[in-house]
Amino acid sequence: MIENFVHIHSLPSYRVKQFNVAYYQELIGSYDDLLTWPKDLRLQLQKALRFTSLREIKRAVSLHHDTEKILFERISDNKRFETVLMRHADGRNTVCVSCMIGCPVGCIFCATGRMGFQGNLTAEEIVDQVLFFSRVLKKEKQTVTNIVFMGMGEPLLNLNNVLDAISIFTDPKKMGMSERRITVSTSGHTDNLKKLLVHGYAGRLALSLHAPNQKLREQLMPIAKKFPLDDLLGVLQSHAEKTNKRVSFEYTLINGVNDTRKNAEELASLLRHRLTHVNLIPFNPILGLSLKRSTVEAIQNFSRVLTNKHVHHTVRVTMGDDIAAACGQLAGKI
Ligand code: SAH
Ligand code: SF4
Numbered sequence: 001m002i003e004n005f006v007h008i009h010s011l012p013s014y015r016v017k018q019f020n021v022a023y024y025q026e027l028i029g030s031y032d033d034l035l036t037w038p039k040d041l042r043l044q045l046q047k048a049l050r051f052t053s054l055r056e057i058k059r060a061v062s063l064h065h066d067t068e069k070i071l072f073e074r075i076s077d078n079k080r081f082e083t084v085l086m087r088h089a090d091g092r093n094t095v096c097v098s099c100m101i102g103c104p105v106g107c108i109f110c111a112t113g114r115m116g117f118q119g120n121l122t123a124e125e126i127v128d129q130v131l132f133f134s135r136v137l138k139k140e141k142q143t144v145t146n147i148v149f150m151g152m153g154e155p156l157l158n159l160n161n162v163l164d165a166i167s168i169f170t171d172p173k174k175m176g177m178s179e180r181r182i183t184v185s186t187s188g189h190t191d192n193l194k195k196l197l198v199h200g201y202a203g204r205l206a207l208s209l210h211a212p213n214q215k216l217r218e219q220l221m222p223i224a225k226k227f228p229l230d231d232l233l234g235v236l237q238s239h240a241e242k243t244n245k246r247v248s249f250e251y252t253l254i255n256g257v258n259d260t261r262k263n264a265e266e267l268a269s270l271l272r273h274r275l276t277h278v279n280l281i282p283f284n285p286i287l288g289l290s291l292k293r294s295t296v297e298a299i300q301n302f303s304r305v306l307t308n309k310h311v312h313h314t315v316r317v318t319m320g321d322d323i324a325a326a327c328g329q330l331a332g333k334i
Contacts, residue, residue, distance in 0.1 A: 005048055011041075017173070024174040027131070027138045050075065054128045060323040067320030069330075070132065074101075074125055079118055081152050082330045083129040085136070085144075086319050093137055094146040097129045098330065099162055100153025105187050107208075107221045109252060111286045111324075111331040112152045121153070123164035130169065148183040150206070152330050154223075155184050156192035163199060179203040185250065190227040190235055197239055206248040206279070207236060211258050212266035220258070233274070240275035246312070249276055252328070253294035253302060254283045264302045268309035278306065278313035284326040 002019045005011075018036040022028045031046045057080065058071040068085045084096040103110070104117035129151075134144050147169060149155040155162045162184070169177045182203035186193060193205075211217035217224040236247045251267065253259045271278065280303060283293040294302070299315060306313045320326050 002049065005045060009041075009044070015041075020173050024131070024168075025176070027135045029135060052128050052131070053122070053124045054132065056132070060325070062320045062323050062325065064319075067323065067325050068133075069320065069323050069325035070129075072129065072132075074121070077119075081121070082325070083132070083151055084320060084325045084330070085133045092145045093133070093142055094148055095130050095133050095144050096148050096151045097126055097165075098151035098153055099126055099149055099155045099158045099165075103153045104157065105154050105221070105223050107187060107210075107223075109210075109220060109254060109283060109286070109289070109291055110328040112328065114286070114288075115331050120158040120161060123161045123168065126161065126165035127168050127175075130175075134175075144177075146181045146183070147177070148185065148206075150183070150185045154187055154189065156186045156189040156196065159192050159195060163196075163201075166201070166203070183248070187221055187223050188227050188229075188232045189223065190232045193232070193235055197235075202243075204245070204248065205236065205239070206250055207232070208252075209249040209267075209278075210252050212263050212270050216258060216263075233270075237274055244275070246275050246277045249278045250281055251278055252281045252283050253299055255292040255294045255298070257291065259294040259298045259302055261301060261305060264305035265309070268306055268311050271311055272309070276312065278311055280306075280313060280315045282315070282318055284318060284321050284329050286329065 002016055006015050015037065019034065022034045022036060028034060030051055031042050034042050053075055054072045055075055056070055057073050060069045066087045070083050071080055072083060073080050079101050081098045081101045083098055086094045086096065088094065099121050101118040101121065102115040103112045106113045130144055130147060137143055149162065166182060169175045169182060170179050179202045183206055184203060185206040185208060187208045210220050214224065214229045217229055240247050280299065282299060283291060285293060303313065303315055318326050
């Protein structure tokens with residue numbers, strides 16, 4: 001850490017400030033560009049502190065050039081994972097960060113879950129994914145406007161590192177981003193969700209719901225057995241009421257599994273009177289899985305039922321599926 005380096009070398013505290021401005025705000029590409037520091041000090045820094053924890057292995061860009069996926073290798077143990085940048089037509093640039101390599105939750109429709117769990121990413125490794133794209137975008141005079149924890153892994157099962165990363169994203173002396181531009185997406189670990197909220201997290205929340213009832217949810221997401229839907233929805237509802245902010249619910253539409261009219265009606269009655277927004281995500285196919293995306297007709301019918309029942313929702317436009325960068329397709333092998 002820079003604070004340690006400054007302390008060990010008995011440097012004045014303004015050196016930390018200069019470092020933070022150059023590193024997190026001016027987005028220098030190497031310590032050579034830390035021009036507010038004298039050269040000999042820069043050389044010492046170079047020897048003591050690596051510039052980044054990640055190595056870029058491969059880059060894939062979607063046909064429409066709106067989605068970019070990087071296969072990273074972390075320097076500490078050469079394990080690989082992926083991060084995605086989505087350039088939206090409205091000017092937002094969203095980085096979809098990973099917080100783990102693989103995932104222990106094992107949802108049956110998710111490529112990351114099928115990899116199994118290979119390790120947590122540190123706060124530094126999470127932040128370095130965003131800094132990587134911030135440096136890319138800087139060359140185009142653009143910035144990262146949003147961060148979503150929707151890459152590999154379950155953020156609430158790596159809570160401390162995720163919270164540390166968020167504090168670097170939002171620290172005005174570092175990246176200075178508004179917490180409202182950060183989204184934590186979870187498969188629903190109710191205990192750790194409570195911890196996140198007690199910690200004072202003020203960013204957005206997305207719950208991966210995917211089923212309108214406990215029974216079907218358990219079949220799709222093993223974590224649902226341990227954390228029943230009623231409790232989970234109760235915690236989210238009281239948070240929504242307290243903050244007056246909608247909680248997003250992700251609902252992946254899988255052909256013949258959770259996409260019938262009856263499923264839609266049940267979902268509408270489950271969410272009635274709740275401050276929510278439902279994101280319908282057409283299922284993204286995973287190699288080796290027989291599950292299929294719902295038909296266009298089924299998606300339209302599902303959406304129509306929600307509209308008739310006044311459930312706030314959108315159908316997500318799938319980005320980057322041609323490079324396996326869409327939701328649930330990340331499996332560490334471009
Ligand atoms: N572990 C967290 C965040 C990462 S997954 C979570 O589960 O919420 C990001 C989103 O992609 C989740 O809503 C997840 O359910 C969804 N997803 C996973 N596999 C998918 C697939 N094959 N097609 C569409 N969405 C998928
Ligand atoms: Fe893990 Fe989320 Fe994939 Fe489930 S959907 S296996 S929680 S990454």
